[in-house]
Amino acid sequence: MASLSIQIERHAGSEVASPECLAVLECLDAYVDGESSDAEVSRVGLHLVECAECRRAEHSLRRLIETVRHSQLSVMASRRLRLRVAQLFLAHDRSDD
């Protein structure tokens, strides 16, 4: 995710970034998406409790994901596009036969 690596670079540029912060930031994407393993969730969760910098990164990542979701919803709300996609799927199904 391009935007996440921008956040990691910014974070790494600050004075407080530790190797643990970098490790946490690298799996923050999966953590926020709920795709982390249990061990990762507790590791990241514990770190977020004590690290304000990583909490900030987590918050901006969640905001970013919300923004992306909202923009997808508005695209999905377009009836024309849904029809177009449905047509493409139908055409694809036919070409498989």
Ligand SMILES: [Zn+2]
């Ligand atoms: Zn941290």
